[in-house]
Amino acid sequence: MIDRSSPEFVEALARGISVLEAFDAADPEMTLADLSRKLDMPIATVRRNVLTLEALGFIRRHNKHFLLAPRILSxxxxxxxxxxxxxxxxxxxxxxxxxxxxxxxxxxxxxxxxxxxxxxxxxxxxxxxxxxxxxxxxxxxxxxxxxxxxxxxxxxxxxxxxxxxxxxxxxxxxxxxxxxxxxxxxxxxxxxxxxxxxxxxxxxxxxxxxxxxxxxxxxxxxxxxxxxxxxxxxxxxxxxxxxxxxxxxxxxxxxxxxxxxxxxxxxxxxx
The missing domain is CATH 3.30.450.40 (GAF domain)
Incomplete structure (x- = not known):
């Protein structure tokens, strides 16, 4: 199994998965700023990942908050x-x-x-x-x-x-x-x-x-x-x-x- 230092490791994919995993019972809905703080990730990076996942149907938004969509169950x-x-x-x-x-x-x-x-x-x-x-x-x-x-x-x-x-x-x-x-x-x-x-x-x-x-x-x-x-x-x-x-x-x-x-x-x- 490769580690994060390997050139084969896709950091962008890892960040996207970490965004999905950030939602839990304590934080079912979060703003981009909330996600940035929780993940210790630049807000611009969080925004790109969230918008991509939203386009794929795995995340939805409610006003300025984002939450997991039912498609995640697939x-x-x-x-x-x-x-x-x-x-x-x-x-x-x-x-x-x-x-x-x-x-x-x-x-x-x-x-x-x-x-x-x-x-x-x-x-x-x-x-x-x-x-x-x-x-x-x-x-x-x-x-x-x-x-x-x-x-x-x-x-x-x-x-x-x-x-x-x-x-x-x-x-x-x-x-x-x-x-x-x-x-x-x-x-x-x-x-x-x-x-x-x-x-x-x-x-x-x-x-x-x-x-x-x-x-x-x-x-x-x-x-x-x-x-x-x-x-x-x-x-x-x-x-x-x-x-x-x-x-x-x-x-x-x-x-x-x-x-x-x-x-x-x-x-x-x-x-």
């Missing part, structure tokens, strides 16, 4: 359709939610975060919830810890070089030494359980999904409301079903190599 749906994510993953996630209720998810490691690429839920709680395309800090999630535990040593050390955690609840583990110990335990056991790490009321158990060589490609989990879950239920009921689901998804990779190649992390690319 980028995500193209991914799902191209790689058959729903065909490969959703039946197993649906099976898990049918067995246990609550929610089931699949995620990959995306820099310092986990990125949710599949999600299904029967919950209607007011606590923080996952959805397709959402990212959360890897260190505070069950799937994130599974994926971090599977990293090659150099990538793991690279992760901790940039480790700057925020305590999300009173229980969130933020000390590097403690997290390294947790990841070592996850590596041995082959699963991760988190309780009130990401948000109060969220308990989850996750396992890795591997390819034919044994390399971890992604992770799946089953999560629910903390007061209703016990360690015994997670280990005796959910863990065997999660491992069955992971095995079935892994077997599908042989029939869907494009999906496997898309999900598989590149060595040395944790940024």
């Amino acid at each position: 980028l995500g749906s193209s991914y799902l359709n191209a790689f058959g994510v729903e065909e490969a993953v959703m039946p197993e996630l649906q099976r898990l939610t049918s067995l246990f209720g609550d929610a089931a998810n699949m995620a990959v490691l995306d820099g310092m975060n986990v990125l949710y690429v599949a999600h299904i839920s029967e919950s209607r709680g007011v606590r923080r919830t996952a959805s397709l395309g959402v990212t959360y800090p890897a260190f505070a999630t069950s799937m994130g810890r599974v994926l971090l535990a599977s990293l090659p040593p150099d990538d793991a050390n690279g992760y901790f070089m940039d480790f700057n955690p925020v305590k999300l609840t009173d229980y969130t583990v933020t000390e590097e030494a403690d997290l390294r110990d947790i990841l070592a335990d996850v590596r041995v056991k082959g699963y991760s359980i988190t309780v009130d790490q990401l948000d109060y009321g969220i308990t989850a158990i996750a396992v890795p999904v591997k390819d034919a060589t044994g390399r971890t490609v992604c992770a799946i989990n089953s999560s629910g409301y903390t007061p209703r879950l016990t360690s015994e239920e997670l280990l005796q009921q959910r863990l065997p079903e999660l491992r069955l689901a992971a095995n079935r998804i892994s077997q599908l990779f042989s029939r869907m190599p494009a999906l496997l190649h898309s999900l598989t992390p590149a060595i040395g690319t944790l940024k």
Whole structure:
């Protein structure tokens, strides 16, 4: 993978993508000046990018404010359709939610975060919830810890070089030494359980999904409301079903190599 210093790197394209990524729940609508400040980008550069994206239909304007247009969803749906994510993953996630209720998810490691690429839920709680395309800090999630535990040593050390955690609840583990110990335990056991790490009321158990060589490609989990879950239920009921689901998804990779190649992390690319 090339880096930003390579002559093959297209800076203009990177700037356009960063403009799209700047819109979020905190800033759904922004002026050019707002975007310039948020991205630390010259306002003239922001203007060219915004107007180009507006012409392509990915951004709309309301008075002097700009916001994402519905067409942005086509980028995500193209991914799902191209790689058959729903065909490969959703039946197993649906099976898990049918067995246990609550929610089931699949995620990959995306820099310092986990990125949710599949999600299904029967919950209607007011606590923080996952959805397709959402990212959360890897260190505070069950799937994130599974994926971090599977990293090659150099990538793991690279992760901790940039480790700057925020305590999300009173229980969130933020000390590097403690997290390294947790990841070592996850590596041995082959699963991760988190309780009130990401948000109060969220308990989850996750396992890795591997390819034919044994390399971890992604992770799946089953999560629910903390007061209703016990360690015994997670280990005796959910863990065997999660491992069955992971095995079935892994077997599908042989029939869907494009999906496997898309999900598989590149060595040395944790940024």
